[in-house]
Amino acid sequence: MAEYSSKEDMMALIQKLRHYEYCYYVLDQPEVSDSTYDGLYQTLLAIEAAHPDWVQPDSPSQRVGGAVAEGFETVVHQVPLLSLANAFSEEDLYTFDSQVRRSLGKDRVAYSVEYKIDGLSMALTYRDGLLVMGATRGNGQIGEVVTDNIKTIKSVPLRLNEPVGQLVVRGEVYLPKKDFLALNDKRQAADLPLFANARNAAAGSVRQLDPKVAAARPLALRFYDILASSASFSSQAEVLAAIRSWGLRPVEAYHCEGIEAVCQAVQKITADRDQIPYDIDGIVVKVDNLADRSALSVRAKTPRWAIAYKFPAEQQETRITAITTQV
Ligand code: NAD
Structure with a gap:
C-alpha cells in the first residue's frame, strides 16, 4: 500500500478501477484479469479503511456493478x-x-x-x-x-x-x-x-x-x-x-x-x-x-x-x- 500513500494516489487508483469497470461491465471486454482487478480493489478498501475521510461518495467501494448501457429500456x-x-x-x-x-x-x-x-x-x-x-x-x-x-x-x-x-x-x-x-x-x-x-x-x-x-x-x-x-x-x-x-x-x-x-x-x-x-x-x-x-x-x-x-x-x-x- 506504500505506493498509494497520498489522496492523489488514491484518486488515480479510483480512475484506474473505473476504467477497468467500464471495459468489464459496459463493453464486456475486460482489459485485465479478475484477480488483478480484485487486488487493486482490495488495495482501495485498505486505503479507505485507513483514511475514512478520503472515501468518495462515488468510489467503486460505494456502488454496485457498472453503468447502464445506452440503447436499452x-x-x-x-x-x-x-x-x-x-x-x-x-x-x-x-x-x-x-x-x-x-x-x-x-x-x-x-x-x-x-x-x-x-x-x-x-x-x-x-x-x-x-x-x-x-x-x-x-x-x-x-x-x-x-x-x-x-x-x-x-x-x-x-x-x-x-x-x-x-x-x-x-x-x-x-x-x-x-x-x-x-x-x-x-x-x-x-x-x-x-x-x-x-x-x-x-x-x-x-x-x-x-x-x-x-x-x-x-x-x-x-x-x-x-x-x-x-x-x-x-x-x-x-x-x-x-x-x-x-x-x-x-x-x-x-x-x-x-x-x-x-x-x-x-x-x-x-x-x-x-x-x-x-x-x-x-x-x-x-x-x-x-x-x-x-x-x-x-x-x-x-x-x-x-x-x-x-x-x-x-x-x-x-x-x-x-x-x-x-x-
Ligand atoms: P462479485 O462477483 O464479487 O459477487 C456478486 C455476484 O455473484 C452477484 O452479482 C451474482 O451475479 C454472482 N453470483 C453467482 N452465483 C451466485 C450465487 N449462487 N449466489 C449469489 N450471487 C451469485 O461481485 P460483482 O459486483 O458482481 O463483481 C465484482 C467482480 O467482478 C470483481 O470482484 C471482479 O472479479 C469482477 N470484475 C472484473 C473486472 C475486470 O476488469 N476483470 C472489472 C470489474 C469487475
Missing part, C-alpha cells in the same frame, strides 16, 4: 440487486462465521454453500406464472430490460409450473464452457474478435439490442434468490426447492451445519471445479435461515449474511491462459 429494481463481500482464504471464512455468530448470539449457524456462477446477474419477473420481464443487474438499482433476449433461453420457462401472483427471481445467465469454445471457434473462422472468457460472451450475448443474436447463443440461467414473492419462505433450502418446483433451474448448493462443514464443501467444490460444465469464479456462503438474514441486515452494497469465497489468483490466471490458448 431501463427499469428501477423493486429490490436492489446487491453485490457480495469477498473472502480469499479459509481464515476469511472463519472470520465471517464468527462475526455472524456474534451478531446472532448463536454457537453454530447453518449455511447454504453455492456455486458462484461466473455470468451476469439477472432479475426475472413472473406475473400469475407468466414471464413478463427480464432485466440485468445494471448498477444494482437500475437495470437494462432484456426480456426478448431472456425469452430465447430454452431452459427458462415462459410460464411457471404453478402460478405465483407476483414473483421476482434472481439468477445468473451464463454460457456453458463447451458452447463458449464453439462460439469462439466460429468467430475465429469468421474473422470476428474473440471473447476473452465465457462470462463476457454471456454478458455480451444477453445485452444485445437484437434478440436474434441472443437466440443464436446457447445461453443458460440458474437461479439462487427470490427478491419478491407472494409466497413466504423460512430458509434458503426452501427457496431453492421452490425455484425447482416452479420449473426454474436452481444453482448447485450444499447445506452445511457450521463453518467446518462449509470449509469441507469449499474444498470439494474447488477440487471438482474443472469437471463443472460452466465457469464458476468462487463459492458463495450464505446464512440459511431467512429470519437470521433479516437480523443481520445489509450494508450499502453487500449483505452481512453472505460472502463470496474467490478462488486463489494463480488458479484463475492459469484458467484464463488455458482458455486463451484453446481459442
Whole structure:
C-alpha cells in the first residue's frame, strides 16, 4: 500500500478501477484479469479503511456493478440487486462465521454453500406464472430490460409450473464452457474478435439490442434468490426447492451445519471445479435461515449474511491462459 500513500494516489487508483469497470461491465471486454482487478480493489478498501475521510461518495467501494448501457429500456429494481463481500482464504471464512455468530448470539449457524456462477446477474419477473420481464443487474438499482433476449433461453420457462401472483427471481445467465469454445471457434473462422472468457460472451450475448443474436447463443440461467414473492419462505433450502418446483433451474448448493462443514464443501467444490460444465469464479456462503438474514441486515452494497469465497489468483490466471490458448 506504500505506493498509494497520498489522496492523489488514491484518486488515480479510483480512475484506474473505473476504467477497468467500464471495459468489464459496459463493453464486456475486460482489459485485465479478475484477480488483478480484485487486488487493486482490495488495495482501495485498505486505503479507505485507513483514511475514512478520503472515501468518495462515488468510489467503486460505494456502488454496485457498472453503468447502464445506452440503447436499452431501463427499469428501477423493486429490490436492489446487491453485490457480495469477498473472502480469499479459509481464515476469511472463519472470520465471517464468527462475526455472524456474534451478531446472532448463536454457537453454530447453518449455511447454504453455492456455486458462484461466473455470468451476469439477472432479475426475472413472473406475473400469475407468466414471464413478463427480464432485466440485468445494471448498477444494482437500475437495470437494462432484456426480456426478448431472456425469452430465447430454452431452459427458462415462459410460464411457471404453478402460478405465483407476483414473483421476482434472481439468477445468473451464463454460457456453458463447451458452447463458449464453439462460439469462439466460429468467430475465429469468421474473422470476428474473440471473447476473452465465457462470462463476457454471456454478458455480451444477453445485452444485445437484437434478440436474434441472443437466440443464436446457447445461453443458460440458474437461479439462487427470490427478491419478491407472494409466497413466504423460512430458509434458503426452501427457496431453492421452490425455484425447482416452479420449473426454474436452481444453482448447485450444499447445506452445511457450521463453518467446518462449509470449509469441507469449499474444498470439494474447488477440487471438482474443472469437471463443472460452466465457469464458476468462487463459492458463495450464505446464512440459511431467512429470519437470521433479516437480523443481520445489509450494508450499502453487500449483505452481512453472505460472502463470496474467490478462488486463489494463480488458479484463475492459469484458467484464463488455458482458455486463451484453446481459442
Ligand atoms: P462479485 O462477483 O464479487 O459477487 C456478486 C455476484 O455473484 C452477484 O452479482 C451474482 O451475479 C454472482 N453470483 C453467482 N452465483 C451466485 C450465487 N449462487 N449466489 C449469489 N450471487 C451469485 O461481485 P460483482 O459486483 O458482481 O463483481 C465484482 C467482480 O467482478 C470483481 O470482484 C471482479 O472479479 C469482477 N470484475 C472484473 C473486472 C475486470 O476488469 N476483470 C472489472 C470489474 C469487475
